[in-house]
Amino acid sequence: MRKILIIGAGKSSASLIRYLLEESDKENLQIIVGDKSVEAVLSKTKNHKNSKAIKLDVFDKENRQAEIKKADIIISMLPARFHLEVAKDCLRFGKNLVTPSYISNEMQALNADVVAKGLVFMNEIGVDPGIDHMSAMQVIDNIRAKGGKILLFESFTGGLVAPESDNNLWHYKFTWNPRNVVVSGQGSAAKFIQEGKYKYISYKKLFRRTEILEVNGHGKFEAYANRDSLKYRHIYGLDDVLTLYRGTIRRVGFSRAWNVFVQLGMTDDDYIMEGSENMTYRDFTNSFLVYNPNDSVELKLRHYLKIDQDDIIWEKLLELDIFNPDKKVGIKNATPAQILQKILMDKWTLSTDDKDMIVMMHKFGYELNGKCKQLESSLMVKGENQTFTAMANTVGLPVGIATLKILNKIITKPGVQLPITKEVYGPILEALKEYGIRFKEREMPYLGYNPNNIVI
Amino acid sequence: MRKILIIGAGKSSASLIRYLLEESDKENLQIIVGDKSVEAVLSKTKNHKNSKAIKLDVFDKENRQAEIKKADIIISMLPARFHLEVAKDCLRFGKNLVTPSYISNEMQALNADVVAKGLVFMNEIGVDPGIDHMSAMQVIDNIRAKGGKILLFESFTGGLVAPESDNNLWHYKFTWNPRNVVVSGQGSAAKFIQEGKYKYISYKKLFRRTEILEVNGHGKFEAYANRDSLKYRHIYGLDDVLTLYRGTIRRVGFSRAWNVFVQLGMTDDDYIMEGSENMTYRDFTNSFLVYNPNDSVELKLRHYLKIDQDDIIWEKLLELDIFNPDKKVGIKNATPAQILQKILMDKWTLSTDDKDMIVMMHKFGYELNGKCKQLESSLMVKGENQTFTAMANTVGLPVGIATLKILNKIITKPGVQLPITKEVYGPILEALKEYGIRFKEREMPYLGYNPNNIVI
Numbered sequence: 001m002r003k004i005l006i007i008g009a010g011k012s013s014a015s016l017i018r019y020l021l022e023e024s025d026k027e028n029l030q031i032i033v034g035d036k037s038v039e040a041v042l043s044k045t046k047n048h049k050n051s052k053a054i055k056l057d058v059f060d061k062e063n064r065q066a067e068i069k070k071a072d073i074i075i076s077m078l079p080a081r082f083h084l085e086v087a088k089d090c091l092r093f094g095k096n097l098v099t100p101s102y103i104s105n106e107m108q109a110l111n112a113d114v115v116a117k118g119l120v121f122m123n124e125i126g127v128d129p130g131i132d133h134m135s136a137m138q139v140i141d142n143i144r145a146k147g148g149k150i151l152l153f154e155s156f157t158g159g160l161v162a163p164e165s166d167n168n169l170w171h172y173k174f175t176w177n178p179r180n181v182v183v184s185g186q187g188s189a190a191k192f193i194q195e196g197k198y199k200y201i202s203y204k205k206l207f208r209r210t211e212i213l214e215v216n217g218h219g220k221f222e223a224y225a226n227r228d229s230l231k232y233r234h235i236y237g238l239d240d241v242l243t244l245y246r247g248t249i250r251r252v253g254f255s256r257a258w259n260v261f262v263q264l265g266m267t268d269d270d271y272i273m274e275g276s277e278n279m280t281y282r283d284f285t286n287s288f289l290v291y292n293p294n295d296s297v298e299l300k301l302r303h304y305l306k307i308d309q310d311d312i313i314w315e316k317l318l319e320l321d322i323f324n325p326d327k328k329v330g331i332k333n334a335t336p337a338q339i340l341q342k343i344l345m346d347k348w349t350l351s352t353d354d355k356d357m358i359v360m361m362h363k364f365g366y367e368l369n370g371k372c373k374q375l376e377s378s379l380m381v382k383g384e385n386q387t388f389t390a391m392a393n394t395v396g397l398p399v400g401i402a403t404l405k406i407l408n409k410i411i412t413k414p415g416v417q418l419p420i421t422k423e424v425y426g427p428i429l430e431a432l433k434e435y436g437i438r439f440k441e442r443e444m445p446y447l448g449y450n451p452n453n454i455v456i
Numbered sequence: 457m458r459k460i461l462i463i464g465a466g467k468s469s470a471s472l473i474r475y476l477l478e479e480s481d482k483e484n485l486q487i488i489v490g491d492k493s494v495e496a497v498l499s500k501t502k503n504h505k506n507s508k509a510i511k512l513d514v515f516d517k518e519n520r521q522a523e524i525k526k527a528d529i530i531i532s533m534l535p536a537r538f539h540l541e542v543a544k545d546c547l548r549f550g551k552n553l554v555t556p557s558y559i560s561n562e563m564q565a566l567n568a569d570v571v572a573k574g575l576v577f578m579n580e581i582g583v584d585p586g587i588d589h590m591s592a593m594q595v596i597d598n599i600r601a602k603g604g605k606i607l608l609f610e611s612f613t614g615g616l617v618a619p620e621s622d623n624n625l626w627h628y629k630f631t632w633n634p635r636n637v638v639v640s641g642q643g644s645a646a647k648f649i650q651e652g653k654y655k656y657i658s659y660k661k662l663f664r665r666t667e668i669l670e671v672n673g674h675g676k677f678e679a680y681a682n683r684d685s686l687k688y689r690h691i692y693g694l695d696d697v698l699t700l701y702r703g704t705i706r707r708v709g710f711s712r713a714w715n716v717f718v719q720l721g722m723t724d725d726d727y728i729m730e731g732s733e734n735m736t737y738r739d740f741t742n743s744f745l746v747y748n749p750n751d752s753v754e755l756k757l758r759h760y761l762k763i764d765q766d767d768i769i770w771e772k773l774l775e776l777d778i779f780n781p782d783k784k785v786g787i788k789n790a791t792p793a794q795i796l797q798k799i800l801m802d803k804w805t806l807s808t809d810d811k812d813m814i815v816m817m818h819k820f821g822y823e824l825n826g827k828c829k830q831l832e833s834s835l836m837v838k839g840e841n842q843t844f845t846a847m848a849n850t851v852g853l854p855v856g857i858a859t860l861k862i863l864n865k866i867i868t869k870p871g872v873q874l875p876i877t878k879e880v881y882g883p884i885l886e887a888l889k890e891y892g893i894r895f896k897e898r899e900m901p902y903l904g905y906n907p908n909n910i911v912i
Binding site: 187188189191194195197198199200201202204205209262263264265268270271273274275286287288289290291292293294304336449450452454 | 643644645647650651653654655656657658660661665718719720721724726727729730731742743744745746747748749750760792905906908910
């Protein structure tokens with residue numbers, strides 16, 4: 001039997017383990033899953049006859065190397081910062097490696113050695129990054145094959161709550177790491193290009209500069225700009241593209257309300273608040289407002305941010321209970337962002353029966369035979385339940401499929417890589433269709449941002 | 457003759473050198489001024505018979521130590537980060553030291569050795585920090601001596617253009633390091649206490665939460681909160697104070713207009729703008745606005761920040777020429793803050809005949825014999841000209857006076873210190889009066905922030 005070693009049995013590994021076990025008889029596989037908690041492994045492998053649960057401490061070099069040596073291919077589902085030692089061992093023992101994470105500089109630095117040994121280190125093969133790369137490059141390559149020139153590429157992804165489980169005013173629940181949501185967009189300004197002009201949005205204004213998206217068959221959404229829109233410009237071969245923008249999808253109205261937290265400073269994560277443990281939610285909110293014992297916290301906030309009494313924002317704030325004088329924060333030495341996360345988790349945690357959803361959309365503007373055209377490609381995937389979430393499925397399936405394609409020598413080009421070549425994305429996207437991960441395309445008139453070609 | 461070594465002959469040393477040379481006959485002093493530029497020294501000592509200009513490179517250990525060894529007392533007017541090596545040499549050779557800078561952790565760490573050798577290392581003896589410490593502690597100690605208890609302490613300082621040279625709509629010119637003005641307030645939130653409640657203002661809102669000040673005899677000013685209001689709480693013995701706030705003074709209306717730059721992201725200093733060198737002022741402004749070739753940059757900005765056409769903010773922006781399509785930025789790889797500084801320096805640089813001004817104001821609320829009282833203490837100092845500015849005078853005079861008081865053994869308590877004890881501030885404040893640096897006091901009803909003692 002061919003041995004696949006999966007390191008890390010966290011939430012995101014559930015669909016991956018299920019997929020590989022389902023394929024294990026046909027493909028003659030033994031799936032060895034290592035984690036510091038054997039219980040976590042067993043809850044996912046359920047003692048399947050082709051599975052083996054082992055205790056694996058990634059910081060224990062001897063333990064780690066012994067297991068890597070025995071396997072035919074390695075999948076690291078650890079947090080990105082722990083991949084490097086695994087990757088070095090794979091290099092040493094001549095094993096292929098698959099991870100869903102961004103390629104770090106340290107990982108990239110292994111490339112020459114990985115190529116020299118003829119190994120495949122496939123990264124960024126989850127959903128975002130992953131499915132976004134593959135689906136975009138497939139369309140871009142198709143347009144180019146016909147002789148078209150790409151003028152515009154915009155790409156949007158969001159992890160949301162599925163419509164049937166959507167029962168709050170924000171139309172949002174945490175379907176992944178809540179902390180990343182709370183601090184999203186912080187750091188230097190979002191940078192992108194529109195019609196050849198560089199544009200910058202400072203965090204202060206990020207949630208007031210949303211784009212409205214009509215996602216084919218699923219209605220309207222909004223997106224705020226990612227900080228790194230230009231990261232893949234060169235990798236995708238889009239150095240001359242006029243418009244390049246990447247964004248994060250939310251339901252319409254989310255960002256306008258979220259901006260309240262940004263403006264108050266509740267998302268700040270760079271200082272600790274005095275007495276956070278014994279603070280109430282109301283104290284927390286009041287900390288960001290003027291001192292005035294004659295005015296209510298409510299009115300001070302409304303006035304400060306000029307929120308009309310009949311604005312839906314106000315209902316959204318009330319729903320989160322941020323004025324509650326009895327609920328305690330209960331976290332020592334907490335930053336504002338940590339406290340806000342606590343408050344949001346009270347309301348935005350998925351219930352047992354809730355389902356999540358992944359929405360992805362690309363816009364491609366291009367010129368072909370002297371005509372400008374636009375193509376939109378979109379994906380909507382719902383989760384099955386709280387284990388096989390849309391997030392777990394869209395991360396786990398491409399990782400699992402890629403692993404088998406590498407093991408079966410369908411994907412062979414050596415190097416530290418991401419899935420942007422036809423050899424890689426072709427068979428993987430094809431296989432994903434069987435699992436309902438399928439993009440819908442529609443042609444439409446090219447919109448662009450300068451329809452009259454005004455020179456400015 | 458007694459030798460005083462001044463290291464550093466920058467702008468801020470002019471008044472110090474003049475003061476010590478004026479005292480040199482009476483006090484039997486030789487003033488040795490060392491700088492990496494002997495020309496800079498000579499422009500200030502003007503070959504006065506009791507002066508000596510030397511080339512001194514603070515990074516040249518041999519050169520530095522030789523000069524320190526020969527002197528009776530050392531004044532370091534270098535940027536704060538260069539004091540430490542000088543301080544260590546002073547410790548080694550048993551010399552007293554005076555600096556106008558904040559006490560760094562490294563400087564503080566020398567305290568035990570400085571005390572053991574019986575040396576005086578006097579720091580924070582310029583204007584802010586310096587005169588602010590001394591003038592505040594004198595009032596606080598007086599109130600305490602009468603049996604009063606401090607309830608409130610607020611302290612405000614600003615370097616501004618003098619009224620007779622004030623000829624722009626912002627009522628502001630750069631009287632000190634422009635860069636510090638552009639990035640002022642950045643970093644973690646401003647933190648202070650009002651009526652026992654901690655309050656936080658995020659940078660995003662800092663310039664919309666100003667306090668209006670009535671400075672005795674000089675009209676209205678505004679102040680925005682400093683990040684470090686609580687820094688001296690313990691040092692001043694104010695651990696139980698109900699209200700503690702420190703702020704930076706501007707003319708009324710400055711902050712509201714400055715907020716435009718903050719909101720646009722023009723004060724951001726953590727990324728480099730593409731093509732900054734060849735960008736025009738108009739391009740720079742447009743970079744922060746939506747792409748739309750049919751709308752003017754002007755209207756896009758007005759709409760984005762909701763600026764009415766008859767709002768004075770608009771005139772302030774026009775005055776700075778931020779929409780000029782011809783003026784080039786001309787700085788390679790510049791951050792937004794660096795570009796904004798360039799634009800502001802076109803308009804806010806002092807002309808040859810312009811004078812600057814320092815405004816300082818303290819508010820003290822206290823309880824004495826069961827009654828609440830308030831005392832306000834304020835200072836206004838105008839510069840003489842572009843050499844002997846208010847800033848140079850208010851930094852140089854206390855440094856010079858403190859140096860003579862130490863040399864003459866009037867200030868003797870050893871240690872790494874700042875001027876907060878009566879032994880130190882008493883004689884210095886007295887001497888400063890001769891130079892017009894004199895606080896005006898006025899009693900007024902205690903205001904506080906919770907006049908009805910509402911419990912919240």
